Amino acid sequence: MTPTRVIPDSDRPALVRSPMPVPPAHTETWSRLLPQTLIQTRRLLLRWRRDTVTMMQAVLFPALLLIILNSVLGHQISSYSGMNALYGTVPMTTLVSVMSGSLAGAVTLGRERDAGLLARFWVLPVHRASGLLARICAEGARILLCTGLLFGVGVLLGFRFRQGLPAALALLGLPLVYGLAFATAVTAAAVYTAKAALVEVISLGSSMLMFFCTGFVPLDAYPDWAQPIVAHQPMSCAVDAMRGLSVGGPVRGPLLATLAWSVASMVVFAVPAAIGYRRASRA
Known part of the structure; x- marks a missing residue:
């Protein structure tokens, strides 16, 4: 038997001795963050559009609520307050649409976590931040769309923008700030809790x-003990600011209170939402 000759490392070709070049890790390349975020945003919007329950919660239910409130209570509230009730119910139902849509989005997130879809995305060569950023962008697009649709229904019922174009733009942008803050809190809850408990508590x-x-x-229609709570809760602050931007009245105080509530919610829940999303993706 011919003995096997062992070739020393010094005599081996350089191609064999040198390690294989490692391709650059493009999962964290910032140049890929924007296109990958846009792709995942489009995926979420298409999924929500094809989900009948999500569309009903985000658009149909608030629109029907606006029509019913205006038909049943509109005349009585207008007579009591001396102002068209639509300037309160249109902002309120817009915010209800924002919250209902965020809840439906959180349920979708829970389904993707339980089905392992988030884990599949985690091992793909995509930027780690693109998934969470895509959800923020999709929430913003949904909020703007639903806000426009609800205000369109309000205009058909008699709602008008009486404070000019800048106030109208601010009026349309305020639900976006409120909605993103609410969505941040809901996302933080969705990645840590079961879907059933999440729906019950947030609903x-x-x-x-x-x-x-x-x-x-109106505020003075509530009992005396409830008026301080009603006046300072975040939804009332947003409604009062939107009423002032549409028909006139105090704007600065309610607007600052809404921004304070929104910023505080983002600061408190943003980090837990990011950590929980990472944990859910790696599960």
């Missing part, structure tokens, strides 16, 4: 905000 909280809100009935 109850949203209903309480709506019924104890200055957009539902």
Whole structure:
């Protein structure tokens, strides 16, 4: 038997001795963040559009609520307050649409986590931040679309922008700030809790905000003990600011209060939402 000859490392070709070049890790390349975020944003918007329950919660239910409130309580509220009730109910139902859509988006996030879709995206060569940024962008697009549709229904019922174009743009932008803050809190809850508990708790909280809100009935129609709570809860602040931007009245105080509530919510829940999303993606 011919003995096997061992070739020393010094005699081996340089191509064999040198390690294989490692391709650059493009999962964290910032130049790829924008296109990958846009692709995932489009995926989420298409999924929500094809989900009947999501569309009903985000658009149909608030539109029907606006029409019913205007038909049943509109005349009584207008006579009581001396102002068209639409300037309270249109902002209120717009915010209800924002919250309902965020809840539907959180349920979708929970389904993708349980199905392992988030984990599949995590191992793909995509930027780690693109998934969470895509959800923020998709939420913003949904909020703007639903806001425009609800204000369109309000205009058909008699709602008008009486403070000029800048105020109208601010009026349309305020639900975006409120909605992104609410979506941040809901996302943080969605990545840590089960879907059933999430829906029950957030639906109850949203209903309480709506019924104890200055957009539902005027502030002085509530009992004395409830008026401080109603006046300073975030939904009432947003409704009062939107009323002032549409028909006139105090704007600065309610607007600053809404921004304070929104910024505080983002600061408190942004980091837990990011950490929870990362954990859910790696599960």
